[in-house]
Amino acid sequence: MALDKLTGENSMLFIKSEQLFDFARSNSLWYMSFGIACCAIEGLMSASGPRFDFDRMGVFFRNSPRQADVMIVAGTVNKKMAETVKRLYDQMPEPKWVVAMGACASTGGPFREYPNVVMGVDKIVPVDVYVPGCPPRPESVQYAFLELQKKIRAKAGERLAARRDNDQ
Numbered sequence: 001m002a003l004d005k006l007t008g009e010n011s012m013l014f015i016k017s018e019q020l021f022d023f024a025r026s027n028s029l030w031y032m033s034f035g036i037a038c039c040a041i042e043g044l045m046s047a048s049g050p051r052f053d054f055d056r057m058g059v060f061f062r063n064s065p066r067q068a069d070v071m072i073v074a075g076t077v078n079k080k081m082a083e084t085v086k087r088l089y090d091q092m093p094e095p096k097w098v099v100a101m102g103a104c105a106s107t108g109g110p111f112r113e114y115p116n117v118v119m120g121v122d123k124i125v126p127v128d129v130y131v132p133g134c135p136p137r138p139e140s141v142q143y144a145f146l147e148l149q150k151k152i153r154a155k156a157g158e159r160l161a162a163r164r165d166n167d168q
């Protein structure tokens, strides 16, 4: 939003640097290009294509966990894969976020009867946003990013409020 629309012309806006950083972070969420199963085609490949165009939201994929802010877990996580998911998560720098995309990543999905399937990736890494569906539409993944942006901005406000309370 233009500053003059927010506050009137020739005015100044004071903001804590922490809020500014979180605002910047929330508008440049780079996700790791990493897909486990069919959800990856819908959520990562379609969403990054020209029709849905995640780039305009500042959401790009990166090929290294060391340059990624977000891990989209797109697919069924089995016990063999769980170790790799955890290792990749650990290699991402802080702050980092996780989106569980689809029924499989959220709860085990249609494969939850199988003994080698993990009943949701939140058993391995902390999840910030869950996207329902099998497979979810790319619009749902986009919506998940909008929710994640809200969460990141709200966190900055909570941190500052907690600090104010401690100072009193």
Ligand code: SF4
Binding pocket: 037, 038, 039, 040, 074, 075, 076, 101, 102, 103, 104, 105, 109, 110, 133, 134, 135, 136
């Ligand atoms: S939720 Fe459906 S589309 Fe996604 S990985 Fe599982 S089976 Fe495939």
